[in-house]
Amino acid sequence: MLELRQLKELLTLAQAKTVSEAAQRLYISQPALSRSLQRLEDELKVELFVHGKNKIELTDTGHLALTYAQQILDLSELMVTSLRRHEAAKSTVSFKTCAPAPLWELTATCSLVYPHLTQMAAVSSDQEQLAAELLAGEIDCAVLTAPLTTDAVQCVPFLTEKLYFALHRSHPLAGSSCLRFADMDGEAFLLRPQIGFWQHVVEQYLPHCKFLWQRDDNAFNTIVRDSNLLSFASDIVLKREGLRPDRICIPIADDAARVTYYAVIRQDNLTKLQALVTTLEHKAQRLKAAQSLKEPLLT
Numbered sequence: 001m002l003e004l005r006q007l008k009e010l011l012t013l014a015q016a017k018t019v020s021e022a023a024q025r026l027y028i029s030q031p032a033l034s035r036s037l038q039r040l041e042d043e044l045k046v047e048l049f050v051h052g053k054n055k056i057e058l059t060d061t062g063h064l065a066l067t068y069a070q071q072i073l074d075l076s077e078l079m080v081t082s083l084r085r086h087e088a089a090k091s092t093v094s095f096k097t098c099a100p101a102p103l104w105e106l107t108a109t110c111s112l113v114y115p116h117l118t119q120m121a122a123v124s125s126d127q128e129q130l131a132a133e134l135l136a137g138e139i140d141c142a143v144l145t146a147p148l149t150t151d152a153v154q155c156v157p158f159l160t161e162k163l164y165f166a167l168h169r170s171h172p173l174a175g176s177s178c179l180r181f182a183d184m185d186g187e188a189f190l191l192r193p194q195i196g197f198w199q200h201v202v203e204q205y206l207p208h209c210k211f212l213w214q215r216d217d218n219a220f221n222t223i224v225r226d227s228n229l230l231s232f233a234s235d236i237v238l239k240r241e242g243l244r245p246d247r248i249c250i251p252i253a254d255d256a257a258r259v260t261y262y263a264v265i266r267q268d269n270l271t272k273l274q275a276l277v278t279t280l281e282h283k284a285q286r287l288k289a290a291q292s293l294k295e296p297l298l299t
Helices: 004-016 019-026 030-044 060-089 100-113 127-135 198-205 217-226 235-241 267-285 287-291
Strands: 049-051 056-058 092-097 118-123 141-144 153-168 188-191 210-213 231-234 247-251 258-266
Touching: 004 019, 004 030, 004 060, 019 030, 056 060, 092 100, 092 127, 092 267, 100 118, 100 141, 100 153, 100 235, 100 258, 100 267, 127 141, 127 258, 153 235, 153 267, 188 198, 188 217, 188 231, 231 235, 231 247, 258 267
Parallel strands: 092 118, 092 141, 188 210
Antiparallel strands: 049 056, 141 258, 153 231, 153 247, 153 258
């Protein structure tokens, strides 16, 4: 009976050209490899090899066997990967979001509705890639800034976020009731990495600004506290972290500074995620009221 081990040995031999080299790559002895390959020929009842003085070559039948061996090994690897992924999906819920704020929201919501499941979550700025991973079944849920126009998914708007400039109180525009991106273009801003699609927004609408990236949270907080550098905040961040001392947060009037987040879930995955969908739909019912509120100047 054929074994996957024998097919791997056949592939290794074809690559190595000699039994000694193949045995070395496989970490087995030459006699053991020779016996195994002989058993492969006996089981197939065909001649696979032509033995030369210093090397071994494949016959025409051997080359055909090599093609099948590669296909079988590839299929075997696909089987293992698919089965493990299927089994892992029973005990995990995976999602990727286009920004940190919806990640926080989904993490908290999933902890409530799926306390027995392990969460696998990440932020990505590439929304096209997120959509592709969702449709390919690589993740359970993607959070995007626009719904997908396909019947294969259900899109639930569940969260809005509004961007603010966080100015030092000494800044000349700190008394403004609102500002536009153009008002601040050319300034220097301190930013955290992993802000998702917001990075594309600020780079597009503030093309002449200098962005200073700081990965360490403690260092970021220290710089904000001890310098006059500008930074950003949002209504969600302000609720989560509060207003920093000596900072005034001024809403940005541009449409690009306001976003609605959509949880996108494949229709064929709704049974597993029905509790999440229901919870998010309840949140969506409160969106209109939240969106109609007038933003105050935060000081």
